[in-house]
Amino acid sequence: MTELRIEGVARVFPSVGRGPPTRALEPIDLAVGDNDFVTILGPSGCGKSTLLRLVAGLDGPTAGRIVLDGRPIAAPGPDRGMVFQSYTLFPWLTIADNIAFGLREKGVPAATRARIVTEWLERVGLSGFAQHYPKQLSGGMQQRTAIARALANEPAILLLDEPFGALDNQTRALMQELLLGIWEREQKTVLFVTHDIEEAIFLASRVVVMTARPGRIKAEVAIDLPHPRHYTIKTSPEFSALKARLTEEIRAEAVLAEGSLP
């Protein structure tokens, strides 16, 4: 059982030069339950990535605390796997060794490691690429490897920070289906940050909308679309209704973030 609780978490970045300090996150409360797939949707600069980095333990909150399964988070750890927007595969390791990175760090014996790596290569459709280096792979393949690398470690929760942000639209749609397929089969607790409304709805069981800076939670929308979800669901009336609603919520924030446009 995984339970993540974010309790009154705020983050203020100290001022640069003479400017005022940046309030990236206002106090935020959020609970993510077992096998929940929560997407955090917000305009750029709303602090959604900051929130994810706080959960990962890569940054510390100015106030409040984050508790995973009863233990407060103080530092990064293998119980919170993360997939970044930038390509962060280790370029000197083959795809197989990249996936095995966390397992090696844990001291998993070589034979078990090899078995787990083979399984994950298969699940993300990269069986033929075990001995390739990251540079030889497309962006989508690299992010698939990054997902496999994080999940092979069996984290309690998977954190994804706009993982498909740098991919073209078609690849992005395929990646969403792949990730959703894995989630439907494996049942994982997932926190997924994005600024893409369709992506947020398609993947989530719950969408959390954040306001423009300073970031706060503006709305929480449950997504009751049935599983397994097929990509055709994106053209259904229910999907369109959700999209229309979230578009309104997000647009107001984007306008705030950009200042008044003519």
Added chain:
Amino acid sequence: MKPLAPISNTARLVLGILFFVLFFAAWAFATLGGFVSSTFLADPITMVEEGWLLLTRHGFLADIGVTIWRVVGGFVLAALVAVPLGILMGAYKPIEAFFEPFVSFARYLPASAFIPLLILWAGIGEAQKLLVIFIGSVFQIVLMVAMTVSGVRRDLVEAALTLGARDRGILGRVLIPASAPSIAESLRLVLGWAWTYVIVAELIGSSSGIGHMIIDSQALLATGQMIFGIIVIGVIGLISDLLFKLANRRLFPWSLA
């Protein structure tokens, strides 16, 4: 010609060789044509002849061997000290804060200015030659390695942290492999500089080596030998550079692809 427009490999090779041809032609024209006195500058043919004599009669190969051993010895010693220290400085900021000001200062101390002092301390034997090269290389390598290691992509370190890597894992499985190709490249550069230090050390107090041969030839006004010695140094430098590049390509295939 257009800015930055690429050229074919053949054109590149032909142009590169063309310069050498023109260079030797101008040299031959100036010397064989009688425009420059042979006391000051030997002509290319004399240079080759004298060089051949050096190699066959005067045991110049032994001199070359001695010089290579000095460069490699001093350089390897410097690398053995500097690479680990540089890695630690790049990885751990307190260590960097402790060493960095001194190393930055020491980097500007000219190795050749230490030679008189080193002769006092270590005599004119091999130890002194190795020390000159050591002093000339070690601070440069430390700083270049430290800079490379602290410049490792932050997101790779963060990815390793979220995969459960601890201090030792970050150092050994991220920082070192990530900076290895650049460290090798820095070593290649510094090895080139080490060649200039060894010759200076041999010019001042030595009874063997390429530099010693050059200073001996000066007394005999054998400009052909001197030029031959200089060219030999250039050729050896070029070969060591090529070997380094080949080794790097073998060791770090992932950094090219």
